[in-house]
Amino acid sequence: MVQMICPVCKNNCHLEVEEIDGVITVSGNKCARGDLHAREELKGERKIVTYHASTVFESVPSVDVKTTGTVPKELVFRLIRLIKKQKIDHPMKRGEVLLHQPLDLPVDVVIDSDELENL
Ligand code: SF4
Numbered sequence: 001m002v003q004m005i006c007p008v009c010k011n012n013c014h015l016e017v018e019e020i021d022g023v024i025t026v027s028g029n030k031c032a033r034g035d036l037h038a039r040e041e042l043k044g045e046r047k048i049v050t051y052h053a054s055t056v057f058e059s060v061p062s063v064d065v066k067t068t069g070t071v072p073k074e075l076v077f078r079l080i081r082l083i084k085k086q087k088i089d090h091p092m093k094r095g096e097v098l099l100h101q102p103l104d105l106p107v108d109v110v111i112d113s114d115e116l117e118n119l
Contacts, residue, residue, distance in 0.1 A: 008037055014028045054087050067107045071105055075103055079102055079109070083099070092117070094110075097110055
């Protein structure tokens with residue numbers, strides 16, 4: 001059995017993933033996105049990307065960001081290069097979109113921090 005924390009949303013469900021005779025069973029997820037995440041992680045082909053984006057604010061020079069779903073591993077470094085080019089210059093809430101469907105992926109890069117909310 002593999003245990004992992006689902007990073008897709010702030011619930012951070014504790015997932016348990018089991019593979020018996022080629023059949024994968026996921027438990028602990030509160031929604032289908034957690035099930036999908038666990039299966040993709042187990043196969044090792046895709047991953048949630050977490051990184052940090054720069055800001056113009058001295059008090060918060062960078063904030064955590066993450067993708068709203070998994071990304072093929074071969075695109076991770078291209079995506080990180082795009083995130084590195086960003087310079088946030090206004091307050092943003094957790095979950096707000098920083099990059100909408102970058103590289104034509106069906107996921108967004110969103111803010112994963114409360115630090116930019118009350119600047
Ligand atoms: S399983 Fe669903 S509810 Fe739980 S952390 Fe993942 S995305 Fe959020």
